[in-house]
Amino acid sequence: MRVADLDGLLEVKKQAQAKRLPYELIQDAGHTQIEPGTITCLGLGPYPEDELDKLTGRLKLL
Numbered sequence: 001m002r003v004a005d006l007d008g009l010l011e012v013k014k015q016a017q018a019k020r021l022p023y024e025l026i027q028d029a030g031h032t033q034i035e036p037g038t039i040t041c042l043g044l045g046p047y048p049e050d051e052l053d054k055l056t057g058r059l060k061l062l
Helices: 006-018 047-058
Strands: 023-029 039-044
Touching: 006 023, 006 039, 006 047, 039 047
Parallel strands: none
Antiparallel strands: 023 039
């Protein structure tokens, strides 16, 4: 799923925290073109799919 920017990603993280969903922010290791430590992804789950869809269903697929 895609968000527009880091603020959008952090908003989804905030919503996941509020629902007590398991999550992990992923930071790039910096082995390619992205600076080390750059937040690039948010992992969600494991959790029931229908509950995750309530949080991410509005997001566009990559």
